[in-house]
Amino acid sequence: MAKFIRVESSVTGHQFDIHEEQFDESAHKRVKRYPPSKRVRRTKFRVGRLPARSVSPTGEKGATDVASNSKGD
Secondary structure, eight states, X not given: OOOEEEEXXXXXXXXXXXXXXXXXXXXXXXXXXXXXXXXXXXXXXXXXXXXXXXXXXXXXXXXXXHHHHHHHO
């Protein structure tokens, strides 16, 4: 039977289940408090305390940096 393990993405910090054969140390960090499972569990999205980033390049007209606007207001 297929076993799924709980991992955390190195890029986003989200936790999700992957098949144990898909584990890649450069892309994932294993979450040890969850035992392997026969079924895929629900994804836990990371909601961090990092400042929001501007999607548009700052050189574009109308683009703002959310973090710098909060300081002046």
